[in-house]
Amino acid sequence: MHRRQRSGKPADEPLPLVTVADIAGRRVLAAVDPAAALLGLAPGMSLADARARLPELRLVDADPAGDAKALAAFSDWCGRFTPWTSVDGTDGVWLDITGCVPLVESETALALDLVARAAGLGFTARAAVADTPGAAWAVARYAAMPASGVRILAGHQTRAALAPLPVAGLRLPAEIVQDLKRLGLKQIGDLYGMARAPLAPRFGEAVARRLDQALGLLEEPISPRQPVVPRLVRRVLAEPISTPEAIGIGLEQLMALLCRQLEEEGLGVRQLEFACFRVDGRVERIAIGTSRPSHAPGHLGRLLAEKICEIAPGFGIELLQLRALAVEPLAAQQLGLDAKETDGTVAPLVDRLANRLGARNVLRLVPENSHLPEQAARAVSVLDGRHDAKRSQDWPVDRPRPIRLLAIPDPIEVMAPVPDDPPLMFRWRRVPHRVRRAEGPERIALEWWREQKIGESGAGTDGIRDYYRVEDEAGRRFWLYRRGLYRPETPPAWFLHGFFA
Amino acid sequence: MATLVELGAGKKDVALAALRATLRRLEGPGRAAAGVAPTGFAAIDRVLPDGGLARGALHEIVGEGADRAAACGFVIRLLLGLAARGPVLWCLADPELYGPGLARLGLAPDRLILARTRKDMDLLWAMEEGLKTPGLAAVLGEPYKLDLTASRRLQLAAESVGGLGLVLRQPDGGKATAAVTRWRVASAPSAAPVPGAETPRDFGLMRGRWRVSLERCRGATPTGDGYGSWLVEEHDATRVVAVAAELGDRSGASAPAIRQAG
Numbered sequence: 001m002h003r004r005q006r007s008g009k010p011a012d013e014p015l016p017l018v019t020v021a022d023i024a025g026r027r028v029l030a031a032v033d034p035a036a037a038l039l040g041l042a043p044g045m046s047l048a049d050a051r052a053r054l055p056e057l058r059l060v061d062a063d064p065a066g067d068a069k070a071l072a073a074f075s076d077w078c079g080r081f082t083p084w085t086s087v088d089g090t091d092g093v094w095l096d097i098t099g100c101v102p103l104v105e106s107e108t109a110l111a112l113d114l115v116a117r118a119a120g121l122g123f124t125a126r127a128a129v130a131d132t133p134g135a136a137w138a139v140a141r142y143a144a145m146p147a148s149g150v151r152i153l154a155g156h157q158t159r160a161a162l163a164p165l166p167v168a169g170l171r172l173p174a175e176i177v178q179d180l181k182r183l184g185l186k187q188i189g190d191l192y193g194m195a196r197a198p199l200a201p202r203f204g205e206a207v208a209r210r211l212d213q214a215l216g217l218l219e220e221p222i223s224p225r226q227p228v229v230p231r232l233v234r235r236v237l238a239e240p241i242s243t244p245e246a247i248g249i250g251l252e253q254l255m256a257l258l259c260r261q262l263e264e265e266g267l268g269v270r271q272l273e274f275a276c277f278r279v280d281g282r283v284e285r286i287a288i289g290t291s292r293p294s295h296a297p298g299h300l301g302r303l304l305a306e307k308i309c310e311i312a313p314g315f316g317i318e319l320l321q322l323r324a325l326a327v328e329p330l331a332a333q334q335l336g337l338d339a340k341e342t343d344g345t346v347a348p349l350v351d352r353l354a355n356r357l358g359a360r361n362v363l364r365l366v367p368e369n370s371h372l373p374e375q376a377a378r379a380v381s382v383l384d385g386r387h388d389a390k391r392s393q394d395w396p397v398d399r400p401r402p403i404r405l406l407a408i409p410d411p412i413e414v415m416a417p418v419p420d421d422p423p424l425m426f427r428w429r430r431v432p433h434r435v436r437r438a439e440g441p442e443r444i445a446l447e448w449w450r451e452q453k454i455g456e457s458g459a460g461t462d463g464i465r466d467y468y469r470v471e472d473e474a475g476r477r478f479w480l481y482r483r484g485l486y487r488p489e490t491p492p493a494w495f496l497h498g499f500f501a
Numbered sequence: 502m503a504t505l506v507e508l509g510a511g512k513k514d515v516a517l518a519a520l521r522a523t524l525r526r527l528e529g530p531g532r533a534a535a536g537v538a539p540t541g542f543a544a545i546d547r548v549l550p551d552g553g554l555a556r557g558a559l560h561e562i563v564g565e566g567a568d569r570a571a572a573c574g575f576v577i578r579l580l581l582g583l584a585a586r587g588p589v590l591w592c593l594a595d596p597e598l599y600g601p602g603l604a605r606l607g608l609a610p611d612r613l614i615l616a617r618t619r620k621d622m623d624l625l626w627a628m629e630e631g632l633k634t635p636g637l638a639a640v641l642g643e644p645y646k647l648d649l650t651a652s653r654r655l656q657l658a659a660e661s662v663g664g665l666g667l668v669l670r671q672p673d674g675g676k677a678t679a680a681v682t683r684w685r686v687a688s689a690p691s692a693a694p695v696p697g698a699e700t701p702r703d704f705g706l707m708r709g710r711w712r713v714s715l716e717r718c719r720g721a722t723p724t725g726d727g728y729g730s731w732l733v734e735e736h737d738a739t740r741v742v743a744v745a746a747e748l749g750d751r752s753g754a755s756a757p758a759i760r761q762a763g
Binding site: 346357361366397439474498499501 | 599605609711
């Protein structure tokens, strides 16, 4: 079942209203309201022509970007009828209402409700329900509509209903439509009897394909504006609500419903979206992610509750919707920490932290297979499951390493007696440290196949570092290194890289 | 108090312990059941009223100067004995903790959950959330500043489920806080292999040492200028830590108390 709907501009002003765009230096009507259309104006007419027919006009500059945004918002708003909505071109919205009808009494009721609600938002809408997207598109745009603005096509009516409509209803490029007209093929019905073979060389396969799609002989997928979600619960509110408390209560009820459903299926949610449909047609959304699949209403509810304050209720919210964007079988994924500890309380804690601080700020350390000290360990998000295989036994413990390591080594000034010796003294962040004891060097060669980040990374000996552990007079222990081999003509560069304790 | 006098000297300790337990119950609901986390240094544990760091409480560790590593190292050695209880939440602005270094000290880096926060507000929130969560071995935080109100919140959160809160502080961030104990940790020069003789510079590193002072301790009796000051020495580059006997050990330990940790 597909349904096509067309939105115009608010139409409650007495004077005919048109929007005007500049096209190739001409002022051209971009859209007209019903009053203007009744008086013979149409999109594409030049402004001068329109003025000649109708001197009294209200002009508004066309705003394609604003229109697109409004249309996208409208498409989201249509999510109240079906989760599968999609923007079509510059003036239409697709709704796939397959299987949605049991929720309302009939397709007619659904379409009438949509047109009436759209009118409440200030949109003039025409809706058509048909077996194929193509047929719905053509009927919504080119068929005569009853006053309600809704037309329902039963399956067997499609062919007959399309026949009298202009070929433009087949969603063809303008030049093909012109060519068809020149050949005398003005109505869709004219094409029914045509042999396909002569059409193809002239028009490509577009005409035949569009015709077959409209008649349901060829499948046509609609790409949804929001990905299709299998698990969704919603609640229509008798009275619009606007306080965070009221939203919280509604959320709690939906959460209980969704979690019961997930529990029966043995699934847990990884991503969850809570959408509030406002009376003015806007949709407010908040979303959360979890470290492991969960169907605990208390935990999930708490994560979302922290974000309720981000919802701007406007003049009120009339529909709440909770949907699981990503679900997984329970316990399919293990956190890197031991399962027995994370089962109870730690996983929810991680979720709360990630929810507020961002997933990339809740980290754990994983070993990496690299000789380069700064690349031998990495902090990765706890929610990132790709590093679960690396465990503690992978940590190298054979050499002394600092407990804190600077991500970028700090350059220091040193006094070293002999080039190959540890320094006698060094100055780090303007504080001098006299070296009392030292141990080293430990030579670490940078991996030549890696991109070198530090210093002028040239080839050869600059990729070599000689590390020393030194202790200053106060007993503080540092990890220093000298970059490159000693060369008489250039003073060696020294860096402080870490701290021992 | 009258009952105490009537008791024999041997029973006095028992009575004192009972009184302490009563006091703790009065202090907060979570603390009585929370128990104690031994520091691992027997000489230090003897001075602490509970024989270790009280769980269900906040403890602060103050580094000296820019020397955050010493305080950090002290904390890591405290964690060695704790990490078996569960993961450790470490809240900090810059996760420069280095896994191989921690692993070498015996602390498995995957016991740590790091929370990177940009503002103190977030850091304190994260600590509070952690302290309210049962199942964590300890919650560590490195705030830029900690005031009385914030520390009071953390202390209450720790009391609620018996969490162990540790705050690593800069010395200049120092206002009064609600922490139960305050420690000051600084590096100390390592000892010469031959006492009295200066060893050559390139002889190599000796065992690392730290000066650990207990500056504040609720429920203990101060002696002199504080509650105690110890010179702590690593016994082995990896795992063993001892309290050096010769200096400042006011608890009167004659032999070095050695602990096998990890």
